[in-house]
Amino acid sequence: MSTGLLIGDLNQPGHYLQWGPVSISTANFIVILLMIAVFVLALVLPFPGGKDDR
Amino acid sequence: MTAIAPDPTVPAADPDSEQWTAKLRNRFFGTLPPEKLLPDRQPSYVTSWIYVFGVLTIAALVVIVASGIVLAFEGPQWYHVSGVGHFVNSLHLWSVELFFFFMVVHLWGKFWMAAWRGRRAMTWISGAIAFLASIGTAFTGYLVQTNFDSQWISAEARDGLNSVGIGAWFNVLNVGQMLLAHVAALPLIVGIIVVWHVLLVRHRGVVPPFGAEHLETADVEEARS
């Protein structure tokens, strides 16, 4: 009931990445990386349209 | 130009009326006529994917509220004992993650565009307040999970809030108080702030590129009879 379908059970203990005083869960790390990636893609991916400008 | 023809059966409004209603109506629709509220054209510089993150944030908020209404209707214990309830809880959690994800990307974009230029400081300020109010609302959500997470979060938050005296009024260990705040008071406050923010965007327009500010300004002649 509380497990997802495919990716596996996120109820297992998390993994943590450590650099000096910084400790971050892999889940949070992935979320932050995705945010940065989406931000960069939003800036560089071409946007449709232009022919109806006036 | 408006494409909305006036209704001949409605009596003409008196533009000099001293009535509060008339003044409010004139003020509101003077500032935000229908074409500004629901436009069908926008400046040609609004051509970047960065511009969709505001509306994505609002869409996520709609999913949060919809899933929240289902959870509220069934009561705070439902999702512990029902498979459907657990799924709705998952919807609520992931739409919250998406909400903050999109909001932060929107915030980054608006910062790098210096979107407060051209008398748009209140748009930035209302957006920042919406962010903070959302964090507060999410916080009360974590407190009303009625599970281990809420036990720990409430014990920790108790110390933080008590240290500055707020805990004497806002008792995070009081599930009833936190639940009503989360379900009634705070969503209303967030909603009001978001509406204010969006109306400001419609009123002021999307900030122009650096160097194009002059195309927002003009001297116009108005006829007065």
Next chain:
Amino acid sequence: MSSATASRRIRSGDGQWRGPTRPYDIAKEFVIALVVVSLLSIGLAALFSSPDEKAITLREWATNAPNDFSATVAAELAGTSGTATYGAPYVDVADAGQKIGPVNLQKWAGVRIPVDSAKQFVVDPLTAVSGDGETKDALAAWTAAPTDQQQGWASAYADAIAAAPDGDPAQAEAGDYGPVPVLTASMLSAAQRGGLDGPVALGGLFYQTDYTTSVLFLADGTYLEDKAVEQHLGGGQWGMMNETGSYPGQAWLWLYSFWYQIKPFNDEENTYGANADALIWAIMMLLTLGFVFIPFIPGVRDLPRWIPVHRLVWKRYYAQQEGTRVRR
């Protein structure tokens, strides 16, 4: 009919762009966004579900960590527990409360949620659930004794438990502890039977939605914190950002969580660490004000001009302007 004309200035921010425009279907944009986010939410919910770790009951605490439970009961009776020495808003204790410099906001708020931890966590619940003669006699002896006698018995017993191997009350040295050992043992067995969760939470009421007594009692022991630290939820583990299991948590709390990781705030021995919650609140309030008022902060508000990320946002507009300039 005479008519006059007047000149009016359209200013920036009046929403009157006079340059080129393009079609924009705002209603369609919203519907598409709603469909996309709904599908994403449903997909993520179906793939990953959500965490729901069961709450720790007093029964679980007493069963899995009986020595910690007993030590906590003794501390409540001795008036030395976290709650009993907390200060505002629960109990009036001289000099208790975190300060920001000379300002003691915690104390100023006053005791608005009064808690008598010995009575509410131990004596009343135990009175409610215990029928056996030994416990009733112990309760009577406790209630009849003067306060300093109560404190003497309970502090001595708490010290004896702490000195015993494993903190096991059964191995505590004999001494003059009055009725405290019986009270402690009865509390433990009542809790292990599941008999205390109700009385502690309800406080004699029929309806209850306020769990202050239950959480304060639980948090006075170490079991709750130990379980939290196992899941990386502790304050010194960036715990504020984390979630149970492998779920993503609250990445947006990174800056608030950060201060708890560094000196001097992570060292409770010094004054900054002892007042960390209040001091970090003050820092975050200042930074928050800074964030809200960025448009007015020189330097910060000029960063977008100096680091032209905006050239990517408006590249088509700038290219069109270049083209126009070249054609002339």
